[in-house]
Amino acid sequence: MALFDKAWANLTGGSFVLRIEDTDRNRLVAGSEEQINETLAWLGLDPDESPSLGGPYGPYKQSERLDTYRPFVDQLIADGHAYHCWCSAERLKQMREQQQADKRSDTGYDRLCLGMTREQRAGLPGFSETPVVRMLIPDDAELTFTDLIRGEVHAPRPDDQVILKADGFPTYHLAVVVDDHLMGITTVVRGEEWISSTPKHRLLYKWLGWQEPEFAHMPLLRNADKSKISKRKNPAAQLTWFKEQGYLPEALRNFLQLLAYPPVEGGQEVSSFEEFTAGFDWGKVSTVGPVFDVKKLDWLNGVYIRSLPTTDLADRIIDHLLSSGIWHEVPERGREIVTAATPLISERLTTLSQAWDKINFLFADDETLNFDEIAVGKLRDDAVQVLEAARKALAEVGEWTAEAVEAALRSSLVEGMGLKPKFAFAPVRVATSGTQVSPPLFESLEILGRESTLRRIDRLTETLRG
Structure with a gap:
């Protein structure tokens, strides 16, 4: 929603407004507002007006605008478009259960309180001391409206919606109409689940004498099995998950652009927000x-990773190591090592979170580097002899570069011992990285350095000898 909102605002010279709709006090989650601000900023979708930025129509938190809503509630009551309801929660629960038992099609509030004074209603069962305020939906309520995306839409008939709760907070339905009008909102973009509420909102605009905005109801995202994405069951339904997994914000933004929307001209899927x-x-x-296909996102993320300059990608890998808690601070030579290793792994990265598994051997202590049992078990019986020959050759290397290391190992192991490269270099790879799969060997050894390389070869040699 934010992506399409901001695109439309930018295209039309408007403002993208972030408003915190926190009138449902039972559903408040601590830290959620900060998370919204942080994730929108990370994704590059900064609002033009918000609670933190301010703006000409503040405050932008509905809980701070309660005095704004009350006069409009009073006006609706005075004009006969709304009424007080003193029904208790227990009475409403019993009403709904009875409607279900009777299999009635016209479910909703039965208007018991309509036309009653407080004293009259107090004489009946199911009375609550503190009333709510409900809309009085007319029989001829207009149910058809024009949607920017869907054209003519027919919504179901609404019931007498609560617009002011017993705690003095407005419901979403009243608050958004009042705020959208007072804040000059001309286009409301929201999910298709709000189509059924649009007739209520249009009535409020009409009753209050305001010009209604245009509505665009976006389709809901679906899982691969076509089911609706659940925030409780699918971690990918929350933006923080993508940051934690190491997706680039520009790749995720590009991916979101392709959901429910065709690629830019020529079918080009990789495109900027501009x-x-x-x-x-x-x-x-x-x-x-649209189906939320993470495989497509993985592909896009890989494309964006490979397009980054080495220093930029290295910086992002380091930032991810810090934000994920793998590092609490950048270790000595940390930036130098990551920058040197980045070209070796960039082609194999789908997300930033994969980088650490590929380079962590470069930061391991020589004496505690773990040798993977499976990798060691796959070495041939001549591994000790290969390691001894490799150590001798490497100890005599002059300037320690990838080219010099490769030349020495090939001369000693491939040409001198007559080994095929995969058998010649496998023991050296396991000794220095701890695994049978690592970034390019000779470049890795250049980063690791002569002393660490020789110490690790000695350790594996001793381990194999028992």
Whole structure:
């Protein structure tokens, strides 16, 4: 929603507004507002107006605007468009259960309180001291409206929606209408689950004498099995998950651009937000819920990773190591080592989180480096002789470069011992990285350095000898 909101605002010279809708006090989650701010900033979708930035129509938190809503509630009551309801939660629960038992099609509030005074209602069962305020939906409520994405839409008939709760907080339905009008919102972008609420909102605009905005109801994202994405069951439904996994914000933004929307001209899937914005058209948005295919995101992320300059990618790997808690601070020579290793692993990376498994051997202590049992078990019986020959050759290398290391090992092991490269270099790879699969061997040894390389070869040699 934020991506499409911001694209439309940028294209039309408008403002992208972040408003915190926190009137449902039972659903507040500590830290959620900070998380929204941080993830939008990380994704490059900074708002133009928000609680933290301020703006001409603040405050931007609904809980700080309670005095703004009350006069409009009073106006609706005075004009006969709303009424007080003193029904208790228990009475409403019993009403719904009875409606279900009777298999009624016209479920919703039964208007017991309509037209009653407090004293009259107090004489009946199921009375609550503190009333709510409900809309009085007319019989001729208009249920058809024009949607920017879907064209003419027919919504179901609403019931008498609560617009002011017993705790004095407005419900979403009243608050968004009042705020959208007062904040000058001309385009409301939201999920298709709000289509059924649109007739209520249009009535409020009409009753309050305001020009209603245009509505764009986006399709809901789906899992690979076409089911609706659940925030509780699918971690990918939350932006923080993508940052934790090491996706690049520009790749995720590009991926989101392709959901329910065609690629830019020529079918080009890799495109910038500026390119997306330049040709943005609500008419191109699909009404079919797009499948959230993480495999597609992995491919895009790999493309973006490989397009980054080495120093930029190295910086992002380091930032990820710090933010994920693998590092609490950058170790000595940490930036130098990561920058040197980055070209060796970039082609094999799908996400930043994969980098540490590929380079952690470069930061291991020579005396405690773990030799993978499976990797050691796959070495041939002549591994000790190969390691001894490799150590002798490497000890005599002059300038310690990848080229010099490769030349020495090939001369000693391939030409001198007549070994095939995969058998010649496997013991050296296991000795220096601890595994049978590592970044390019000779470049890795250049980064590791002569002393560490020789110490690790000695350790594995001793281990194999028993």
